[in-house]
Amino acid sequence: MANAFCRRDFVKLSGISAVGLGAASILSACGGSGSSSSDTIKVGLMGPYSGDVAQYGLAVRKGAELYVKQLNADGGLDGKKIELDTQDEKGDATEAVNVYNKMVEGGVVGIIGDVTSTPSIAVAQVAAGDNMPLVSAAATAADFVSFGPNAFRACITDPYQGKLMSDFAASQGFKTVATIYNSGGDYEKGVNDAFVARCKEIGLSVATEQGYQSGDVDFKGQLTSIIAVKPDAVLSPNYYQEDGQIVTQARQLGYAGAFLGADGWSNIVGGDQEYASAEDLEGCFYDCSFVIENESEDVQKFVKAFQDEYGEAPTNFCALGYDAAMVLLGGIKTALSKGVDLSSDDGRQAIVDGIAQGSVDGVTGTIKYDGSGDPVKPTLVITFEGGSQKVFDEVGA
Structure with missing residues (x-):
């Protein structure tokens, strides 16, 4: 039986709304169906895979899928394999909210996404009322993490x-x-x-x-x-x-x-x-955050794995997708250690807490969070010299 005071009421009272989108999320509607099975954990992966900004979404997707494939090959999390629910939001804010609703209805326990800033903000507004864990690889707009503590990013702002x-x-x-x-x-x-x-x-x-x-x-x-x-x-x-x-x-x-x-x-x-x-x-x-010319051992290991998988060199967005998946699944791993139902309110909160309090050694550097969804991590300054690009400096963290 649904609670009399549901998350849709919370969204209304807290003033969080996706203005003009005309959509409340499935969890916000006090319902929701579908869940991860006993031997799988369902995670959403959303982005623009068609349209004008598809190159960014596809790059992020390849990185995220590579990390999940490696994790599953290594036994998954607590013996559970990660099942990706991958959906195209076409670079459109309204479609992004529709995709979010479909994912929630399908039982995802967290989402890698969105990618570009405007759709990401639309999703973050709705997801805040559900406390749905979000980790964006590339949403750089400051507002993305402003709607609730459930939203994180792997990129700089x-x-x-x-x-x-x-x-x-x-x-x-x-x-x-x-x-x-x-x-x-x-x-x-x-x-x-x-x-x-x-x-x-x-x-x-x-x-x-x-x-x-x-x-x-x-x-x-x-x-x-x-x-x-x-x-x-x-x-x-x-x-x-x-x-x-x-x-x-x-x-x-x-x-x-x-x-x-x-x-x-x-x-x-x-x-x-x-x-x-x-x-x-x-x-x-x-x-x-990343260039293939970086001589770091971790970077070169990732470059080889990516090239072996896809037959091409990874871009910055591929590396950020890989790290975003690592951040979200690190939070899920922490939540599993607490024995909570990942699809419950307590489960979502445990994932959020696991991300906020954790740290991962990503391809783009060590990523941790210090009181907000913005990462504390190093940043590269790249220059062009003699026909190629190279790392000129590393700043911060």
Whole structure:
């Protein structure tokens, strides 16, 4: 029999809602069906596997699936195999909530996801009322972890990246900077705004901020305005396809200074397509959690396993997917040790506590949490030199 005061009531009273999505979760509706069997544990894996941002979702999925495959081959958790419920949310916030509801109804005890920031925030709003454990590989928007203590991420945040790259710019002796960013993107705007705010704090001059719209391919107008103020460096905190076009067009216009970027630059080189030439990228910098050029033994072991499995080199998003799975399943392992029913309120809380109080040695570094869903972990600064990229520095943790 359902409790008279259910989680839907909690969501209403606490003010947590997925505005405009018109959906409450299955658990929030005081019901829910399906559960992990006696010899399996069902875990959700959601992301955009089709649509404009599918490359990120597919990369995260490959990393997460590899970790689960390895874990199952090693006996699973307490002899239970992990069963993945993998679903495509197409990069859409409303569809992401629908996928979340399906997963909850199907009996998942935690979810690896979502991937991009806007759908991830929509899911986090609904999942907070259920206290459903969420671990995102790549949702960098600050708000993702703000709705409840059940949401965690394996990646660094937009504000952190903006601050890091402004401090880095100052450390390189740059005095004047400019920015060019997708003004309609949560990720891009988040990094840009944090960068500009930090520059003001440390006395680094921001000569101009140039915005553009999603879908734009000609950036020469914005770049001409930037070049006119003669900045030492330009922040371009976008996704790699646009960053590559921006750098290329800037070089064509005669700009020879450094470009700075965030983790959206990952895969700008080394994939099926080169988005900017090695010559144009020379001396540019971006931050991220992982590159295959990192000589760490753990990184190289992961690179080999990934290549053996998929016949291709992993990207930053693959590594973050692997680590996100490790974080969630580490929390589940802790909860199992307490003997709780994972599908119950106590079980979900035990998983959340296990993540919050635990630590994992991931591919992207040791990951732990210190009072929030944001990870305490190291961050790499990557540069381009002699036609390839390399680790320039490691910052923090």
